[in-house]
Amino acid sequence: MRLIELICCCAIISSFFPFLSGALIPAVKIHSRTVQIEHELNRDKFLYNGFINLCKSTKESEWLFESSQWKDTCSSLWDFEELKIKREGKLYKESWKCHGKTMEALFYKKQESL
Secondary structure, X not given: OOHHHHHHHHHHHHHHHHHHHHHHHHHHHHXXXXXXXXXXXXXXXXXXXXXXXXXXXXXXXXXXXXXXXXXXXXXXXXOOOEEEEEEEOOEEEEEEEEOXXXXXXXXEOXXXXX
């Protein structure tokens, strides 16, 4: 290649750089937001499904110990602003707050299995 051809190629490539960076920056932002939303969704699914399974499988006599273990496990996995688990009669409730969003899971236990 001659020097003039090399200079022209560099000029053409550099003229497209602002367009490429303008397209890549939003794509990277969207990807990072998607990863964050996916992480939050997986956390919420784990908390909800795990709590429902805990309520289904735990006898009332073991509820305090098992719910305390569940709360400790969840707290070690994620940083919550608030995590509450309580029982009011046959209604079990778990609520958690992360990044200003509050979510909750409810379970009503009809009758304890023998």
